[in-house]
Amino acid sequence: MRVEDLANLAPDSDVRQAALEVERHVAAEGWDxxxxxxxxxxxxxxVAQQPELAGQLGDAVYTPVEQEGLPDQGSLEESLDAIAWPPAVDGCAVVVERIMLPPEAEQDVPDDPAALEAYVAAHPDRRDVRIVAAVTRDGQSHTGVRGRLPADDELLEAPDLVPNLTRALRDTLAD
Structure with missing residues (x-):
């Protein structure tokens, strides 16, 4: 699929705007x-609860509120499993950096976690990426993936580019 085709998969929405705001905020602080x-x-x-914020928040439907660190329980997925949002939270977003390999590299991926880590780190076609995923209680989602290099790499967007991550985020909103 071409980058131009992906643009058609990312219609504008309130959750997309929130995801883009989060991605810009995190990207401003660099990588790693x-x-x-x-x-x-x-x-x-x-604003209804804190009227003094009215001039600072703008007119976006959602305001992202950064949380203090994820629970330190191993993988990101395990950390998300430990989270349950109160009803006042209408959605959530996460930003994570990962290493991606091309599909043809998957056939040689070792099963052992330590060997896998070494394989990925040494692979000549590895690509460092930043992923932003956002979901709302009403089922909307948006995902963006940006490569570390080149420095001006375009953000690839679609509602569900990383399905396991959006699923894990949705689970944090389950009643």
Whole structure:
């Protein structure tokens, strides 16, 4: 699939705008960051509770509110399993850096976790990426993936580019 084709998969939406805001915020601080988690709260509800914020928040439907670190329980997926949002949170977003390999490299991937880590780190076609994923309680989602190189790499977007990550985020919102 070409980059131009991916643009058609990313219609504008409130959750897309929230994901883009989160991605810009994290990208401003560079690479080599730990995963970062954000609650998505309806801006109108936030202003109703804290009117002094009205001039700072703008007119976006969702305001991302960064959370203090993810629980340190191993993998990102395990950390997300430990999270349950209160009803006042309308959605959530996460930003994580990963290494991606081309599909043809998958046939040689070792089963042993230590060997896998070494294989990925040494692979000549590896690509460092930053992934942003956002979901809302009403089922909307948006995902973006940006490569580390070149420095001006385009953000590839679609509602569900990383299905396991969006599924894990949705599970944090389950009642």
């Amino acid at each position: 960051q730990a995963p970062r988690l954000f609650a998505l709260v309806r801006t109108a509800a936030l």
